[in-house]
Amino acid sequence: MTAVSTEIPQRRELVTELPGPRSRELAERRSAAVAAGVGSVMPVYVARAGGGIVEDVDGNRLIDLGSGIAVTSVGSAAPRVVEGVRQQVGESTHTCFMVTPYEGYVDVCEKLAEVTPGDHAKKSALFNSGAEAVENAVKIARYATGRQAVVAVDHAYHGRTNLTMALTAKAMPYKKGFGPFASDVYRVPTSYPFRDPEGMTGEQAAQRAILAADKAIGADQIAAVIIEPIQGEGGFIVPAPGFLSALAAWCKDNGIVFIADEVQSGFCRTGAWFASDHEDVVPDLVTTAKGIAGGLPLAAVTGRAELMDAVHGGGLGGTYGGNPVACAAALGAIETMEAEDLAGRAREIETIIGDRLRELQATNPAIGDVRGRGAMMAVEVVKPGTKEPDAELTAAAAKRCHEQGVIALTCGTYGNVLRLLPPLVISDDLLREGLDVLADALSPKG
Known part of the structure; x- marks a missing residue:
């Protein structure tokens, strides 16, 4: 496992509701100054990030399974x-x-x-x-x-x-x-x-x-x-x-x-x-x-x-x-x-994510397909017993992840794919914790 060089504690922690008061203040300023056509996945505003954690302006620490859409592969604010x-x-x-x-x-x-x-x-x-x-x-x-x-x-x-x-x-x-x-x-x-x-x-x-x-x-x-x-x-x-x-x-x-x-x-x-x-x-x-x-x-x-x-x-x-x-x-x-051989680390991440997602697929009929390579993995969500895309469940699962402090992204022509793009320097423990939240979000009772 790659060592994480960051001063941010590498653990998920929610100290306010999401979004917190400071993020809500910034959202009000945004509505007056930023074009409405610029969207955001989550309504929290970032103060700093590093390793597998994004910390917002209210002090909440979120597990990052998005890497700014595959950008911060080496981690945000990587030392080199x-x-x-x-x-x-x-x-x-x-x-x-x-x-x-x-x-x-x-x-x-x-x-x-x-x-x-x-x-x-x-x-x-x-x-x-x-x-x-x-x-x-x-x-x-x-x-x-x-x-x-x-x-x-x-x-x-x-x-x-x-x-x-x-x-x-x-x-x-x-x-x-x-x-x-x-x-x-x-x-x-x-x-x-x-x-x-x-x-x-x-x-x-x-x-x-x-x-x-x-x-x-x-x-x-x-x-x-x-x-x-x-x-x-x-x-x-x-x-x-x-x-x-x-x-x-x-x-x-x-x-x-x-x-x-x-x-x-x-x-x-x-x-x-x-x-x-x-x-x-x-x-x-x-x-x-x-x-x-x-x-x-x-x-x-x-x-x-x-x-x-x-x-x-x-x-x-x-x-x-x-x-x-x-x-x-x-x-x-x-x-x-x-x-740091981050290509090798991506293969380790693939094993962790792939094993967990296939385990979920065996018991959750809403998971139609598990696919991807390295730290570019996804589940395609369908209506049980069919291949009909279920964009509604996909969006709901992503929202549940967000509410629990896990950054998860969706994609797909039909809007029914949950994609995982963690930083390649994320720890195994954080990754598994994020997958636990995702599993619960996809469950029928989620």
């Missing part, structure tokens, strides 16, 4: 991240890499070439968010191939900008009322083992997707296929073995850029550095963000050098992309992952 940021803030906070470059940006790109899948020559460009990374990956693919069409899959989530909304499958809350969207984006079926026809293999699911793309577009018109190796917002869907490799092989045979969106699944989250590694798939381009920098905004596109170099000078960039403070944080986060 904090030290790197402190040093960099004292030296410079910004010059813009496109004006006067700096070493930290180069350091991060070198590390990305080292840890991303494949041993080919790679280069990177740094940005601010996962959506921005995805947009630039599509730009690179279109420029390099001279083609326009981009293929995404069912249940995909790629962001909230105009192009990434077009790539995203779920309308509410991500797309409703925000169109028209970017053109030349097409959707094909994916591999969803729990809901696919019984016995469908990964190779068969891939052929279904390939046939749909060929019929609708034609392989010679497709610039890129983009896919999350494990889908995030769509429901933590792990494709059947062979699906990703067959799709990647078809792309290679037809000059199509295969883009792996590893924004949520990357950086040790799934028990390997990247989810693509589990299937021995080497993408042409990889998009990253979230866990890359310990909580600071940073994202990247990393890929084959010839693709990354295809774009004309000045065609990639942005004022804040690869900010020096964020780069320092990323170097601290990656050093932590290496030094």
